[in-house]
Amino acid sequence: MRRRSETVVALLLFCSAACAVAFVVFYAIEKLGRNTQYMGLALGGSLAFLAAALIVTGDRLVETEQIEEEYPLPDEAAQEQVDELVADTGRRFTRKRLLGTAAGLAGASLGAALITPAASLGPVLDTDPLTRTPWRRGRRLVDTHGTPLRADEVDPKTFYTAYPEGADHDLIGSPVIVARLDPGRLRLPRDRAAWAPEGIVAYSKICTHAACAVSLFRTPRFPPTQPRPAIVCPCHYSTFDPAEAGKVIFGPAGRPLPQLPLMVTAAGELAAGGNFSGPVGPSWSEVRNRRAT
Ligand code: FES
Incomplete structure (x- = not known):
């Protein structure tokens, strides 16, 4: 037994x-x-x-073993x-x-x-892949079907999702939001003065809070009493100001949306003027000290 x-x-x-x-x-x-x-x-x-x-x-x-009588x-x-x-x-x-x-x-x-x-x-020793993106100077912006996005097709009061031509659309560093703003209301840092041709700006579509896709664009119906245009993440409502270099104006995101410099080619198409202003994706310990590569 x-x-x-x-x-x-x-x-x-x-x-x-x-x-x-x-x-x-x-x-x-x-x-x-x-x-x-x-x-x-x-x-x-x-x-x-x-x-x-x-x-x-x-x-x-x-x-x-239970002994009931006194211990002998x-x-x-x-x-x-x-x-x-x-x-x-x-x-x-x-x-x-x-x-x-x-x-x-x-x-x-x-x-x-x-x-x-x-x-x-996440990776501990090799964290470089987290900051790599496919964007390079001269790379055109295309839609989901690969059609280049023309500057004159970008209407105000709406936004477009674009990807780097020829790159994998599923990479975290690929998708960007493109919007046309009033050039007179842009408040970009001095070194980004040329990043928004004709008032067209592009930002990473990946929220810097927890990496949801930012997919709402708030545009005032009754300016100037309503708030100015903003990019909004539907997950926890982080709100970013596209006129002020993607600054966080509401919500839990801890840093601005990385901005992609834009230029217009001779054919009138939008292309990247370089890489993002900072690392794409959610914020983590090292992210503030690094740049996108
Ligand atoms: S993931 Fe965007 S606000 Fe939380």
């Missing part, structure tokens, strides 16, 4: 270890789709098997009884190594499963 309980505990611990390893495998192999249901099942299974192993250990293997003074017979009990306990743990191995394996793999998700916090 006791041997069977020990075997059951060892099996439960091995099952717990196997489930924890399965969690790490689901997490690490992207081809499996990082299915959260499978990961949850694996981690839950690991904890459940561990709990079952502890219950069986506590119930069947830990010696519990030690005598020779009692000493013999104690020796027998110790010997008995020793016999029970002749499989101690098996149980120890199973417990160690379960503990190590469960620990690995618990720290594995820390990898999702």
Whole structure:
């Protein structure tokens, strides 16, 4: 009976270890789709098997003896009884190594499963890819179908989403918002004076709060009593002023939207005059000290 309980505990611990390893495998192999249901099942299974192993250990293997009468003074017979009990306990743990191995394996793999998700916090050593964008001087702005965006097609009171010609549209540094503003109301820094030809400005479409796509453009219906045009992120309503270099005027975003310098080609099409004014995407510890590359 006791041997069977020990075997059951060892099996439960091995099952717990196997489930924890399965969690790490689901997490690490992207081809499996990082299915959260499978990961949850694996981690839950690991904890459940561990709990079952502890219950069986506590119930069947830990010696519990309740003495109701007063504890007798030690005598020779009692000493013999104690020796027998110790010997008995020793016999029970002749499989101690098996149980120890199973417990160690379960503990190590469960620990690995618990720290594995820390990898999702992002790259630690090589963070350069986070600041790389496909924008270069002369690269034309195109729509989703690859058609170049002409400056004379950009109407006021609306906005356009554009991408770098020939680059992957899904890159975080690709999409930009383009809008036409009154050139007389632009308040750009002096070194960006030439970044908005004819009052047309472009900013990264990725919110600097938590990387949602900024997809609302507020335009006053009754100027001047209504607020001036603004780019708004629908996630937590960070609001950016396109006339003032993407400055945050409301909401949780901690830094301005990165601005893309624009120029108009001889054919009247919009092209980038260079790279963004700063790193694209959500704010993180290093971001304030770096430039887009
Ligand atoms: S992600 Fe844009 S406001 Fe939060």
